[in-house]
Amino acid sequence: MINAVIIEDEPKAANELKDILEQIRKDIVIVKTMGSIEEASEWFQQNDPPDIIFSDIQLSDGLSFEIYKNIDLSSPIIFCTAFDEYTLKAFEANGISYLLKPMTPAKVEESLRKYDELKAAFSKRQPSANQLEALIRQLRPSYQTTLLINVRDKIMPVKAEDVAYLYYNNGVVSVYLFNQQQYFIQETMDDLESKLNPSTFFRVNRQYLIHRNSIQEIERYFSRKFIAKLFLKTPEPIIVSKIKATPFMNWIKESI
Amino acid sequence: MPEPYLFLKKVKEYIGEVSNVYRYLLQYKENDMVAVEDELKFTESYLYILSERFESGLQVEISIGERTRKTSLPPLALQTLVENAVKHNIVSPARPLYLEITDNDEFIVVRNNLQLKHSLPNDSSQSGLKNIHERYGLLANKEIVIEKTATHFIVKLPVLV
Numbered sequence: 001m002i003n004a005v006i007i008e009d010e011p012k013a014a015n016e017l018k019d020i021l022e023q024i025r026k027d028i029v030i031v032k033t034m035g036s037i038e039e040a041s042e043w044f045q046q047n048d049p050p051d052i053i054f055s056d057i058q059l060s061d062g063l064s065f066e067i068y069k070n071i072d073l074s075s076p077i078i079f080c081t082a083f084d085e086y087t088l089k090a091f092e093a094n095g096i097s098y099l100l101k102p103m104t105p106a107k108v109e110e111s112l113r114k115y116d117e118l119k120a121a122f123s124k125r126q127p128s129a130n131q132l133e134a135l136i137r138q139l140r141p142s143y144q145t146t147l148l149i150n151v152r153d154k155i156m157p158v159k160a161e162d163v164a165y166l167y168y169n170n171g172v173v174s175v176y177l178f179n180q181q182q183y184f185i186q187e188t189m190d191d192l193e194s195k196l197n198p199s200t201f202f203r204v205n206r207q208y209l210i211h212r213n214s215i216q217e218i219e220r221y222f223s224r225k226f227i228a229k230l231f232l233k234t235p236e237p238i239i240v241s242k243i244k245a246t247p248f249m250n251w252i253k254e255s256i
Numbered sequence: 257m258p259e260p261y262l263f264l265k266k267v268k269e270y271i272g273e274v275s276n277v278y279r280y281l282l283q284y285k286e287n288d289m290v291a292v293e294d295e296l297k298f299t300e301s302y303l304y305i306l307s308e309r310f311e312s313g314l315q316v317e318i319s320i321g322e323r324t325r326k327t328s329l330p331p332l333a334l335q336t337l338v339e340n341a342v343k344h345n346i347v348s349p350a351r352p353l354y355l356e357i358t359d360n361d362e363f364i365v366v367r368n369n370l371q372l373k374h375s376l377p378n379d380s381s382q383s384g385l386k387n388i389h390e391r392y393g394l395l396a397n398k399e400i401v402i403e404k405t406a407t408h409f410i411v412k413l414p415v416l417v
Contacts, residue, residue, distance in 0.1 A: 009348060011311050035348050037374060060313065060348035062374035 002028045005043075005050040007067070008080070009035035009060040013101070017054060017080065020108050036061045041071060049075040052115055057081040057090075068093035076118065078111045143197035149175060149183045158183070160196055164214040164232050168207045176232060178214070202251050204228060204240045215252070270308060276301035284331040288395055289416075292364070293325040299334045299357075306342060313347040316355045324359040327415050330391040336384045337366040337411050345409075346371045363401070363412035370409045385411070 004021065008014040014033050021028050031050060034040045036059050044067065053075050055064050065086075068077070079090045082101040090098050096118060097111035147158045158175065167174045168189045175183045185192070193203045203209045210228065218240075219227045226240040226248065240248050280298040284290050296318070303316055338355065345368065347353045356367045385402065392398045392414065401412035 009313075010309050011349070012309070036346070036350070039350070060351070060373075061346040062376070066374055 002052060003031050003050040004028050005053050005075075006030055006033040007035070007040050007053060007055040007059065007064055008033065009056060009058070011035075013056070013080075013103075017103055017108070020103060020105050021054075024105050024109050025112060035059060037064065037066050040064070040067045044071050044073060049073055051075065053077045055079055057083065057086050065089055065093055076115060078115070144195040147175065147185060147192075149185050151183065156183075160200070161211075163201075164211050165230065165234070166192055166201075166209040167235060169235065176234075178211075178232070180232065199251075199254065202248060204238055204244055204248060207236075208234075208238050210238065212252070218249075218252075270305070273301040273304040277305065281332075287331055289328040290331040291325070292320065292327050292329055295329060295331060295334050296320060296325065296357075299338060302335050303338065306338070310342075310347045310353075312349045313352050314342070314355065315352050316357070318357045320357065320359045320364065324364060324415055327417060329364070329413060329416060330388065330395060333388050333391070333413055334364070334366070336388055337413075340384050341366070341368040341409070344372055344376065345369075346373055359415065362415060364415060365410060365412050367408055367410045370404070370407055388413070 002025070006014055006017055008017065014035070018030055018033070021030065032043060032047075034043060038061055040059075053073075055067075055077050057064050057079060058081070063086075067073075073094065075094065076096045077090070077094045078097045078099060079086070079095050080099045080101060080103060084098075084100060087098055097114050099107050099111055143160075145160050147160060147163065149156045149158050158177065162177050162179070164176050164178045166185070166189065167176060173185050173187065173189055173192065175185050177183075187195075189203070189206070189209060193201070193209055196209070200212050201209050202212070208228075210230065214230045214232060215228055216231045217229045219229065221227045221239060224242050224245055226245055228238040228240055228248075230238070277298065280294070280301075284294075300318070303314075307314055307316070334357070338357075341353065341355055345353050351371055353371070354369050356365070358365050358367070385400075388411075389400050392400050396414065396416050398414040398416070400414065401410075403410040403412075
């Protein structure tokens with residue numbers, strides 16, 4: 001619905017415009033009709049700005065520009081007047097159209113079409129909530145939640161959350177699950193590191209990529225290194241290198 | 257909107273008054289003087305049009321004696337004063353303009369309550385009163401009287417015998 005306000009000091013002219021609007025558009029609601037600067041100024045200060053204003057220029061107590069000069073109104077205005085001498089001033093005051101009286105349905109329709117077009121053009125620049133969400137989804141990288149593992153001639157899906165750690169040795173990457181099972185996987189450690197959610201998995205060194213929940217305790221080791229002890233047995237101790245030590249401790253502290 | 261029949265009647269009436277105004281303008285534009293009676297009739301037609309426009313915003317009272325009606329005045333003098341009153345003052349149902357046209361032995365008096373508009377149309381050159389003033393001077397060697405009080409604006413046109 002379009003909320004409209006009519007500013008017109010002559011009752012007959014106001015009625016005429018109202019009739020035309022109701023006749024050509026079903027989606028317009030005339031919320032208020034006013035005839036003077038005084039009345040309109042007061043009303044605009046106390047009410048939400050309408051979607052559109054139909055405004056005469058010569059009102060009972062002066063020129064309507066005084067209203068728009070004194071009140072910071074964002075509503076677009078369609079000026080309706082019998083005089084063509086105020087066009088420049090009309091543009092200074094949010095004027096989007098200038099209707100010369102006498103009014104006809106065709107003229108009013110034309111100016112409303114312009115209103116629709118401007119509205120469409122301006123609202124395009126403000127993305128909708130849906131568009132924003134889609135954009136956020138796009139910007140936020142999505143991580144792999146399932147790994148595919150070749151077991152003989154079959155392919156088995158394994159959920160990332162079931163993976164306790166990944167271990168590299170002799171050119172082979174092994175997947176160790178929380179349920180103690182072990183598989184081989186074709187992908188490289190670097191690939192896996194980039195595909196799995198970094199808030200869940202951490203590459204502590206060249207050989208290990210470990211799940212947050214697999215860590216049981218961390219021991220200090222010499223020269224500011226750490227040893228990570230897991231709930232599961234590991235082929236060799238997990239030594240967190242000096243470079244990785246601080247990021248690793250920060251990662252453990254950060255919540256998911 | 258009124259019944260179609262009443263509406264049509266109203267439109268005929270309106271057109272009738274508009275044609276009165278035009279006929280008078282065409283007839284008397286070359287004349288130096290015109291009977292007060294005729295100017296009054298014309299002014300009434302003009303006021304009818306204004307009343308249709310302003311509805312209850314314009315309240316008019318006319319009381320001119322028979323003797324004054326037989327005298328004369330420069331054409332459009334009375335109408336110009338009415339036009340000025342409406343042009344410079346607020347005319348609205350919330351704040352009506354009260355316009356009185358009366359006479360005494362010496363003057364035709366046009367009086368209205370003073371409620372000036374905040375801003376005036378661009379074309380206000382203040383030539384109306386000046387024009388009437390000059391015509392009375394040239395044609396009758398008389399002065400019109402203009403009075404402005406805190407509440408009223410009054411113009412007195414000398415009765416020309």
